[in-house]
Amino acid sequence: MAPALRYLSGACGRARGGFPGGFSVACRPAQARPWPLCQGFRRASTRSFDVIIIGGGIVGLASARALILRHPALSIGVLEKEKDLAVHQTGHNSGVIHSGIYYKPESLKAKLCVQGAALIYEYCNQKGISYKQCGKLIVAVEQEEIPRLQALYERGLQNGVQGLRLIQQEDIKKKEPYCRGLMAIDCPYTGIVDYRQVALSFAQDFQEAGGFVLTNFEVKGIEMAKESPSGSKDGAKYPIVIRNTKGEEVQCQYVVTCAGLYSDRISELSGCNPDPQIVPFRGDYLLLKPEKRYLVKGNIYPVPDSRFPFLGVHFTPRMDGSIWLGPNAVLAFKREGYKPFDFSARDVMDVIIKRGPAGVRAQALDRDGNLVEDFVFDGGVGAIGSRILHVRNAPSPAATSSLAISGMIADEVQQRFKL
Numbered sequence: 001m002a003p004a005l006r007y008l009s010g011a012c013g014r015a016r017g018g019f020p021g022g023f024s025v026a027c028r029p030a031q032a033r034p035w036p037l038c039q040g041f042r043r044a045s046t047r048s049f050d051v052i053i054i055g056g057g058i059v060g061l062a063s064a065r066a067l068i069l070r071h072p073a074l075s076i077g078v079l080e081k082e083k084d085l086a087v088h089q090t091g092h093n094s095g096v097i098h099s100g101i102y103y104k105p106e107s108l109k110a111k112l113c114v115q116g117a118a119l120i121y122e123y124c125n126q127k128g129i130s131y132k133q134c135g136k137l138i139v140a141v142e143q144e145e146i147p148r149l150q151a152l153y154e155r156g157l158q159n160g161v162q163g164l165r166l167i168q169q170e171d172i173k174k175k176e177p178y179c180r181g182l183m184a185i186d187c188p189y190t191g192i193v194d195y196r197q198v199a200l201s202f203a204q205d206f207q208e209a210g211g212f213v214l215t216n217f218e219v220k221g222i223e224m225a226k227e228s229p230s231g232s233k234d235g236a237k238y239p240i241v242i243r244n245t246k247g248e249e250v251q252c253q254y255v256v257t258c259a260g261l262y263s264d265r266i267s268e269l270s271g272c273n274p275d276p277q278i279v280p281f282r283g284d285y286l287l288l289k290p291e292k293r294y295l296v297k298g299n300i301y302p303v304p305d306s307r308f309p310f311l312g313v314h315f316t317p318r319m320d321g322s323i324w325l326g327p328n329a330v331l332a333f334k335r336e337g338y339k340p341f342d343f344s345a346r347d348v349m350d351v352i353i354k355r356g357p358a359g360v361r362a363q364a365l366d367r368d369g370n371l372v373e374d375f376v377f378d379g380g381v382g383a384i385g386s387r388i389l390h391v392r393n394a395p396s397p398a399a400t401s402s403l404a405i406s407g408m409i410a411d412e413v414q415q416r417f418k419l
Contacts, residue, residue, distance in 0.1 A: 056080030060258030081218035101156035116401035272380035283327025
């Protein structure tokens with residue numbers, strides 16, 4: 001079956017046809033970046049894959065790309081519940097290429113961010129994707145912030161961040177003429193990019209290597225296949241059945257979940273541990289007026305307060321030339337609620353029964369209500385759990401780290417599933 005599947009993938013871009021399974025296939029012109037999605041439909045019963053990745057954000061697409069480049073003989077598919085790719089966390093972030101200065105030394109966040117930033121710059125250069133290495137200043141404006149700033153500088157050195165300098169008021173004005181501060185960390189390795197464009201490029205690489213992207217496939221169930229009355233061997237070779245909300249199915253040998261805001265619910269669907277549980281907080285930005293954009297040249301951040309898990313309100317230039325100021329952190333009443341009054345009763349109930357530190361933007365909480373600060377990757381037990389790898393709690397800087405994360409996931413999949 002694998003050769004036929006790979007042929008259909010290659011034909012998709014030429015024929016602009018559909019995937020024989022009743023759900024949509026994301027296709028694209030060979031040269032367009034970012035490419036549009038086209039959909040077509042033909043009816044059939046099920047499709048079978050060696051590996052399925054659930055989630056078409058930047059981490060899922062990077063992981064799919066890494067897996068198919070490493071294992072070109074395998075049939076690999078990506079399932080995405082939306083009609084387009086990378087429209088949620090990937091398409092709703094500040095676009096910063098983080099340097100890795102903030103994260104606890106030896107943590108996954110620190111290691112993968114430093115590696116990932118270098119890989120993102122290299123990838124963008126190879127693919128001709130525009131970015132700006134505009135740098136960042138982390139500015140102390142009060143005397144009591146200076147010890148924290150110096151400690152952060154030492155942390156950045158421990159993490160191997162390139163080009164860090166502690167600078168005084170005169171050099172701050174040279175870098176950012178309209179910024180005032182007592183001391184700052186100059187972090188020239190920080191940049192900006194359109195992460196959705198990067199993610200779509202990952203998808204194009206994946207499809208050109210023979211992979212499938214199935215959109216409009218919202219996962220509703222994950223279970224072991226029942227033996228087919230017709231005697232089909234698919235249930236034995238592809239023992240996991242993934243069903244969507246429309247009753248359509250795919251079968252596979254192994255599953256990698258990169259479900260972002262729904263990582264806990266997808267884990268629970270598979271019979272694995274729902275913890276850590278995702279608690280959604282919305283961050284709102286303000287925009288500088290176009291005639292005031294000259295006031296900011298690069299990223300300008302405050303000294304973070306270690307009591308809180310976010311970096312503070314900051315100025316961020318964007319690839320389109322706009323300047324963002326923010327974010328705040330407010331409890332979102334819907335996991336994909338980008339408007340102030342978006343509301344989901346289920347998402348609210350999931351949040352209000354959990355204890356967490358007051359006044360913080362919680363990204364994931366463990367069962368005791370403690371904030372989970374690092375990336376989490378786990379599996380499960382039993383027939384399904386032993387065939388699944390869950391990517392849990394991958395908040396910022398996951399976009400920066402995506403290529404490094406994907407390499408680690410490919411290593412783990414190869415070792416865990418004996419590919």
